[in-house]
Amino acid sequence: xxxxxxxxxxxxxxxxxxxxxxxxxxxxxxxxxxxxxxxxxxxxxxxxxxxxxxxxxxxxxxxxxxxxxxxxxxxxxxxxxxxxxxxxxxxxxxxxxxxxxxxxxxxxxxxxxxxxxxxxxxxxxxxxxxxxxxxxxxxxxxxxxxxxxxxxxxxxxxxxxxxxxxxxxxxxxxxxxxxxxxxxxxxxxxxxxxxxxxxxxxxxxxxxxxxxxxxxxxxxxxxxxxxxxxxxxxxxxxxxxxxxxxxxxxxxxxxxxxxxxxxxxxxxxxxxxxxxxxxxxxxxxxxxxxxxxxxxxxxxxxxxxxxxxxxxxxxxxxxxxxxxxxxxxxxxxx
Amino acid sequence: xxxxxxxxxxxxxxxxxxxxxxxxxxxxxxxxxxxxxxxxxxxxxxxxxxxxxxxxxxxxxxxxxxxxxxxxxxxxxxxxxxxxxxxxxxxxxxxxxxxxxxxxxxxxxxxxxxxxxxxxxxxxxxxxxxxxxxxxxxxxxxxxxxxxxxxxxxxxxxxxxxxxxxxxxxxxxxxxxxxxxxxxxxxxxxxxxxxxxxxxxxxxxxxxxxxxxxxxxxxxxxxxxxxxxxxxxxxxxxxxxxxx
Numbered sequence: 001x002x003x004x005x006x007x008x009x010x011x012x013x014x015x016x017x018x019x020x021x022x023x024x025x026x027x028x029x030x031x032x033x034x035x036x037x038x039x040x041x042x043x044x045x046x047x048x049x050x051x052x053x054x055x056x057x058x059x060x061x062x063x064x065x066x067x068x069x070x071x072x073x074x075x076x077x078x079x080x081x082x083x084x085x086x087x088x089x090x091x092x093x094x095x096x097x098x099x100x101x102x103x104x105x106x107x108x109x110x111x112x113x114x115x116x117x118x119x120x121x122x123x124x125x126x127x128x129x130x131x132x133x134x135x136x137x138x139x140x141x142x143x144x145x146x147x148x149x150x151x152x153x154x155x156x157x158x159x160x161x162x163x164x165x166x167x168x169x170x171x172x173x174x175x176x177x178x179x180x181x182x183x184x185x186x187x188x189x190x191x192x193x194x195x196x197x198x199x200x201x202x203x204x205x206x207x208x209x210x211x212x213x214x215x216x217x218x219x220x221x222x223x224x225x226x227x228x229x230x231x232x233x234x235x236x237x238x239x240x241x242x243x244x245x246x247x248x249x250x251x252x253x254x255x256x257x258x259x260x261x262x263x264x265x266x267x268x269x270x271x272x273x274x275x276x277x278x279x280x281x282x283x284x285x286x287x288x289x290x291x292x293x294x295x296x297x298x299x300x301x302x303x304x305x306x307x308x309x310x311x312x313x314x315x316x317x318x319x320x321x322x323x324x325x326x327x328x329x330x331x332x333x334x
Numbered sequence: 335x336x337x338x339x340x341x342x343x344x345x346x347x348x349x350x351x352x353x354x355x356x357x358x359x360x361x362x363x364x365x366x367x368x369x370x371x372x373x374x375x376x377x378x379x380x381x382x383x384x385x386x387x388x389x390x391x392x393x394x395x396x397x398x399x400x401x402x403x404x405x406x407x408x409x410x411x412x413x414x415x416x417x418x419x420x421x422x423x424x425x426x427x428x429x430x431x432x433x434x435x436x437x438x439x440x441x442x443x444x445x446x447x448x449x450x451x452x453x454x455x456x457x458x459x460x461x462x463x464x465x466x467x468x469x470x471x472x473x474x475x476x477x478x479x480x481x482x483x484x485x486x487x488x489x490x491x492x493x494x495x496x497x498x499x500x501x502x503x504x505x506x507x508x509x510x511x512x513x514x515x516x517x518x519x520x521x522x523x524x525x526x527x528x529x530x531x532x533x534x535x536x537x538x539x540x541x542x543x544x545x546x547x548x549x550x551x552x553x554x555x556x557x558x559x560x561x562x563x564x565x566x567x568x569x570x571x572x573x574x575x576x577x578x
Contacts, residue, residue: 136504136538143532144532144533145529145530145531145532145533145536145537146529146538147521147528147529147530147537147538147539148526148527148528148529149504149523149528149529149538149539149540150504150529150538152540
């Protein structure tokens with residue numbers, strides 16, 4: 001069976017963007033000492049990156065888990081993709097109030113039904129820089145201190161990053177074949193850039209939008225195949241509602257719904273488009289985020305609600321063919 | 335509008351000029367200190383802000399002995415320091431651009447039997463003590479000089495003419511102590527804490543409604559003479575915002 005090029009490593013790059021939102025819930029620009037902004041400021045979705053940068057000289061540690069399970073097309077236990085576990089370990093630092101940098105180390109584990117080609121391990125290390133702006137009569141760099149009223153202004157971020165080929169891209173199956181889609185690295189750098197916008201609509205309601213692109217370089221694998229993964233374009237939108245606030249215990253609970261549109265370009269091998277790769281997927285996400293002090297825990301479920309995949313019937317185990325994805329993130333600012 | 339004699343103890347909402355939250359020393363709950371406008375003189379009252387949950391009853395003249403400093407900014411923009419009031423009511427002429435009072439509540443000490451308005455050295459077995467001062471400033475008009483702190487006590491200063499703004503606009507406010515910027519002071523608009531001042535002492539606040547605007551700031555630090563105790567300062571800035 002033709003194995004889909006499930007984007008193991010690309011998922012890691014994208015997760016890095018979504019983790020920015022996980023961290024943002026605990027960041028809130030230097031008024032965290034009061035606990036006011038953290039409790040009453042803008043909410044942060046799970047998958048859509050929000051527009052908050054880290055306080056200057058603050059560190060953010062985070063981990064995110066994304067666990068998809070896939071539809072099986074055949075009743076037999078064969079080589080169909082079964083489930084995957086993507087983990088992302090991140091460390092962020094506030095270089096300036098308006099500039100944060102992050103390093104992410106993804107971990108990927110992919111399992112097929114007959115265990116003929118399971119892969120697991122750390123994938124490509126990636127770095128992202130995020131610049132924050134606030135629209136206050138015009139674009140301004142995010143200052144060190146913002147009141148809740150400042151945080152209600154439109155906030156924007158621009159991000160750019162790259163990955164380094166630290167993961168093993170030439171993993172082979174029992175027969176010695178290499179499937180780049182199941183390997184742990186791209187063999188070359190991938191780049192990403194993005195734009196986010198966050199606006200507090202009402203004291204309890206926050207809207208977030210994000211557009212991002214991940215691009216890949218062509219790489220020649222050990223078997224001689226030259227592969228370029230298709231570009232990934234994301235358009236995300238989220239609505240976050242602050243459902244519960246307990247100032248005495250510095251606790252806050254947010255509920256969020258999101259739509260994530262993912263446009264996957266067709267992969268190419270030796271300059272020729274690969275069958276059963278690429279397409280459009282619209283995901284729906286529902287989740288909650290619990291923030292206590294400087295720590296934030298997010299839990300959610302992501303599922304495709306509409307797809308237009310290339311050679312749809314052949315894309316078992318690829319994005320868009322999930323039953324769903326369990327999302328969990330934990331971040332802590334210190 | 336001229337308030338009646340103190341026995342009436344009323345403060346119509348339209349007459350309110352300034353209010354401060356009696357945060358640190360009111361064992362029975364928060365009290366306000368505020369300027370009440372009059373046609374001839376503005377009067378410093380203590381009680382509850384009219385229109386708030388406590389209604390307009392129960393306000394009374396502030397004791398003159400509590401007032402440590404009293405001043406107005408005249409129509410010409412000049413600061414006019416008033417003599418220390420000898421007795422209530424504490425008033426200033428109602429012809430200036432701003433009224434300012436520094437109120438010294440003295441030392442408050444918490445004991446097992448309650449909180450008393452005395453220095454901890456005068457109390458057996460004090461549990462906790464603090465000195466409380468607050469500054470009450472109301473703007474009736476504007477001159478560019480009002481964007482500069484008067485330099486007395488803990489103070490809130492608008493950096494632009496707030497009366498020129500509309501509901502929805504943001505106002506930059508500066509918190510200072512004796513004219514020096516104060517970082518980390520908690521600032522509230524009305525009853526909602528909106529954040530803390532930055533290293534430059536500034537914070538931006540969004541004005542959300544027309545009518546009387548009340549901005550409060552609070553700042554605590556160890557007492558300079560005895561760090562076991564606290565120096566608690568509050569500052570209030572009020573002004574009227576016209577509906578547009």
